[in-house]
Every structure is written in structure tokens, then in C-alpha cells.
Amino acid sequence: MRAQPVNRISEKGLKVWRLYGIMQTGLLLLVLLGGGVLAYIFEAPRWFYIVAAAVVIVFAYFFIYLFPKVRWLRWRYEVRESEIELQHGIFIVKRTLIPMVRVQHVDTAQGPILRRYNLGEITISTAATNHTIPALVMEEADELRSRISVLARVAEDDV
């Protein structure tokens, strides 16, 4: 068995994903409330309300509780001298290996919600592919970005 990459992403990332889940559930709730009003006007059978409520509860369980948790537990990364290794994915676990020599540039980005939690995401680009580590403490993301860019500059192609 291959050893997992050592670093986890910030625990606050889990909070942010839960927040996203709450927002999505809220949106779904709004849609279904609208449907409920229509159902009331057109005198829909009672099972309609039960199904709608069940959908919201199941959705909330998955998107607020389960998926963020699994996703967070799964997310690991490691930046070594000559390569970057990532592991992520809820259903399909993906292990990605990016040699330092192939790294073309590194970006950090911070949206409004991430900023509230002082988080940032870091995107590593090769000539053809992009890889994003989603939630790191901003200082860590900045530090990682400069470290990768230094390592990428030093790394030499020997094949």
C-alpha cells in the first residue's frame, strides 16, 4: 500500500463546506416551499408534503453532514522537494502526482466566504492540467505558494 500524503487541509474548511451545504439546502427548501404553496392551492394529496419534507431532510443530511465530513477526511496533500501529491474525492478516491518540474505557476485565491474564515485555495498549474487544494489557512497557502514556486524553479529535468 502506498502511504497517504501527510498534510490535511484546515479544519475550518469543514465549516465552510457545511456552510455551503446549508446554503444549498436553504435554496432547495425555498423551491420546495414554493411547490408546497402550489400544492396547497391545487389541493395535492398529503403524501406530496411527506415526500418533500423527506427530500429536504435527506439532502440536508448528505450535504451538510456526510459529504463535507468524508470530503474533509479524504483530502490530503503533501509538497515534497520534487513532487506534489494530492488525495481527494468522495466516491472515487483520486491520488494525483505532479512532478515539480512540470509546475508552471501557482495561484492563491480567496472568495468572500473563505475570507471570513481567513482561508484561501491554491491552484497548481502544469502545461496541461490544473489542481486545486481547496481550503488552507491563508498564511499557509501563501507560504506554500512561495515554496512551490521556489522548488519549481530549482527542479531540473533529468529524464
Added chain:
Amino acid sequence: MSCGAGFPFLQGWRKMMSETRYKLHWITAIIEVLKTAKEAILPIIVLVFANGLNDVGSGKWYLDYLSFIIFGVLMIMFFITGIIKWKRFEYWFEDNELRIEYGLFIKKKRYIPFDRIQSLDYTEGILHRPFKLIKVKVETAGSSSPKKAEAELTAITKAAANRIEAEIAMAKVGKKIVLQAEDGEQTEEVRMAEKIPSKSVFKMTSKGLLILATTSGGIGIILSGVGVFLSQFAEMIPFEWMYEEVSGFIKFGLLVVAIVVFLGFVFVWGISVAMTFLAYYGFSVSLESEDIVITRGLLEKKRMTVPLRRVQSVRIIENPFRQLFGYASVVIDSAGGGGAEGAKISLFPLVKKADISGPLKEIFPDLILEEPMGKLPARGKHFFYRIDFLWMIPVIGVITYFFYPYGLLSLLIVPVIILFGLWQHKSAAYGISGNQLTIRFRNFSLQTAFLMKKRIQSMEMKQNHFHKRKRVATLAAGIKSGMSIFNAQVHHMEESEAERILSWFEPSLKNQEREQG
């Protein structure tokens, strides 16, 4: 500055770093007009038909002929803009750069440093022929837009194209030749000296060309094209009138209908054969120092240059039908160039499988053309078709429900899908030899991709829950292909083998080995 634009031969080369500005040949204006007209032709036809076919005269001539007036005005406008575009287009050489100035309303300038120019691709269209002109596409390392080449000179003389090539070659060599000559003769000599002898590697035989044309997969594209075309015109076809004709026609018997449909297919196929024949006529590949040069085409001659160091992968593709007769095709992925055409380049469109290794070795001496030996484990077999039941069961259910007795025939899809999955499982293979990873997989055609380690951008190993239980994994190697990415994947292979390939790709493990050894 723009002195002597019309007489490049008399005034060019007077000063080496001169800013003599060159213009394109006047045929550019006509090509430009035709290009715009081609794009506008369908709306115009619709307009003319929609307007021009009603006989109700309104009494005012300009209303009756409105569509024709619009048509005429548009054509004149196209013509004028074409001429202006041509008049405004200028290119010149300055500071080791190719500089271009163009634009209809807004003057745009584009400076391309010679070192960044990767290749010049030549196309010789029908309109170019009588004047001995060519279209030159300038390709750079990282074209910003995937659709367009960095710069396009629509029509220039061959001598002018050679001059550009010579300028670039000189800049690349880094020598500055001071020319004292006042006349154009000197340029010819310089050009001759710069030319490097090329070596022919591959030529398509007329038999090969015929087989390629007749087995070309272009049929599907053309059929769908016809479909689109018909759907465009569906509203204009007088169905009511046709209905009587058609009902009488059907009485003729189903046989006649079948024959007509068949003839239609033959006709479409004939077009596809002819198009492939024209496009691939005289296909030849040659090596020129560090570049692969591909020439092809009968009516429109194309000459494409691919620098060897930009080649990212070599792939052998075997279509099952051609495989039967022992034929395969070879494509390469290039990092440069824009879009679909630039990325995946047909190197040998059709070649006997036994004859591949010779010419391929000549182009890529480092390539190891071994058959990949690693096969997939039997316990991963069912992954190739099990997921398909997710869509098969509902589809079969619905079809059976609605067309009860005959709908059951849809069950036949199950063995077909399973057999296809087993075929994919059996075809897949992988192998590592030195710094090269060979991956073989089947979508419908069998593909064998040869990837050098230094060309693989990133590698990914994917596993879901069921994969883990069976200790299998999917491995994907990402290769740059033009603006996008080509993923060579081995599905559902042995987990430990996938990890071994990942370790092979891991640079730090290699470094450790070196330190220990």
C-alpha cells in the same frame, strides 16, 4: 516608413534591419470576400426565399425586390471591407520580430519575436495556384487562442514566404549577415544557403490512399451534416404537394424505397471518399533537421511543420475494420499549435501495421515499440460492464413496458454490452520500458499510446469503494495536446501495478535510488 510597399523586391534587403513594409497579394481581398460571403450565404438564401417567393406585388418596386437589394448591398459591403482589410494589412521585420499591422476600423498591431515562432504552415488553395501564392500560418509555442493561429498571412508569394523563413533562421542562428547587395538576386542565394536538405520518411501509396478514402469514418460527419442541412430547409419544402407524390411513391413498393435510401447512402459515402481522397492526396512526411514536415492535399496543398521537441506523445490507432486487414494509423500530439487541428496530428493516416516501426523509428529514434505486456486481472473484468446496467435496466424497462412483446428484444443489448466490455478488458495493456510508459486501451478503436516520462504532466490513480475491495485501480496519465489535455487511461488494473507506475513517475523515489546506488 511604408516606403516601397509595392516593390518589395526592388527595395527589400537594402538595409538589414530595414522596416520595409510588405503587403499581401491582392487576391487576399477576393479570398476575404469569399470567406465572409460563405459565412453569410445561408442567412441570405433564407432571406431571398422568404421574401422573393411571394408573388403579391405591393406596387412599389423597391419593396418587391427588397431581398435582392439587401443581397446586393451586402455583397458590395463585403467587397469593400475585403479590399480595405487587404489595403490595411502590412507586415515587416524589425528587432528580430515579425510585426503585423491590420484591422478594419481599429488598427491592431501584433509583434511576434522570432524565437517564439515555432513553425510556419503553408496552405495552397485553388485561388492561390494560378498566382503561385501561399497562405502562411505562423504558429507559436503558446498560442493564446485555441482557434486561431498567432498570425495568418492570407496570400503571399513563395519568395516572400522563403524570405520570412530566412529571416527567422538567421535570427535563430544569431548571425547577422550584412548585405550590401542592392538587387533582389542576393536574397535567392541567401535562401538557398539556409535550406537544409530534407529526408523523406513516409509516403502514402495510391493503394493506401484508396483504402483510407473508402474506409474513412467521415461518413457519420457528412450524414449529420446533411441532417442539419435538411432541418434548416424543412420549413421550405412544400410538404402538402409532396404528400401525394410520396404516397404514390410508397405504392411502388418498399423495395424501391430501400434502394433509394441505399443509393443515398452510397452517394454520401462517395462524397466522403472524394473528400478524403482530395485532402490526403500525395500525403508525405519528411524530416528537416529538427522538424517533421507533413505535406498533403490535391486541390488545397497543405504543408505543416511540427518541431520534434514539441511532440508530446505517439499513438497507434487501430480501427477494428482496418485492423482486419492489418492496417493502422499513427497520430502524434503536439504541444504547440491551436485547436483540434494543431493538437492531434495525423502522422501516418494509414499504414500496414508491419511497416510502422521502420519510419517511426526514423523520426523518433528513442521510441521503444514493444508490445505492452502487462495485462489486467480477471477480477476487474466486471467493472467494464457492470456500471452500464445502471442505464440499461431503466431503458429496457421503459421500452418493454411501452412496446410490450417486441420491446423485449431490447434485452439483446445486455449481451452486446457485456461482450464489448470483455473485449475492452482483453484489449487493455500497459508496460514500462526505461523512461517510456506504454498504455493500450480500447474505446472502439484500439489505441496504443507511447508516453515519455518527461512529457507526462501529471498522473492520477483513481479508486472507488468497489475497486478497493477488489484491489484494482484506474490509472490516468495526462499529456499536453495543443491547448487541452489528452488522458491515457488504463481502467481497472491491478492496484499494486498502478502504484508501481506511480512510483516510477515519482521523481524523489528516483533520486533516492540514485543516492543509494
